[in-house]
């Protein structure tokens with residue numbers, strides 16, 4: 001499906017509002033409900049069987065993906081890290097398991113912040129290698145080195161057609177450099193949704 005057709009079709013889709021936090025609330029930096037609804041609408045239009053996301057946190061984005069996947073025989077892989085400060089997956093799990101069906105989710109727990117990148121990198125792709133990914137959502141460490149590594153690495157695991165969504169593309173700081181990844185993509189293959197923090201869509 002052409003990118004412009006996707007953009008046209010999602011305008012006609014209705015999405016449940018499953019909530020969201022956004023950047024400035026007590027919920028920290030989860031996606032907000034507008035962004036969540038967009039992710040759900042993309043699922044309705046693109047019909048992904050395999051969704052992979054990095055950055056589980058409270059599971060807000062995961063919840064929207066699951067809303068689609070659980071009724072369409074899909075699967076959601078979500079990756080986070082457990083940090084020494086108790087952030088990351090440890091906390092995500094606490095919030096998350098209260099609300100969602102664990103059997104639909106594959107967890108990949110990494111024990112420490114120091115090794116998070118090396119370890120998540122070694123497990124990330126090997127754990128999904130037999131699957132072809134239809135939709136990849138990057139919402140983890142947004143520094144350029146990590147964001148571009150994730151996108152480069154997932155490419156050979158993507159289905160054709162496949163779609164990548166990057167969060168926070170409207171923020172431009174050292175810590176938020178997903179815009180730089182998007183900048184390298186030719187205009188005809190990408191779109192920026194002007195949400196609170198920006199969702200960048202890439203069609204492969």
Ligand SMILES: C[S@@+](CC[C@H](N)C(=O)[O-])C[C@H]1O[C@@H](n2cnc3c(N)ncnc32)[C@H](O)[C@@H]1O
Nearest residue numbers: 030031055057058059060061080088139140141
């Ligand atoms: C912005 S939050 C994700 C918000 C989540 N998508 C939501 O909607 O609730 C970022 C998360 O990425 C995790 N993270 C940081 N570095 C990571 C890495 N290298 N791989 C996977 N997750 C990482 C953090 O622990 C944090 O939970």
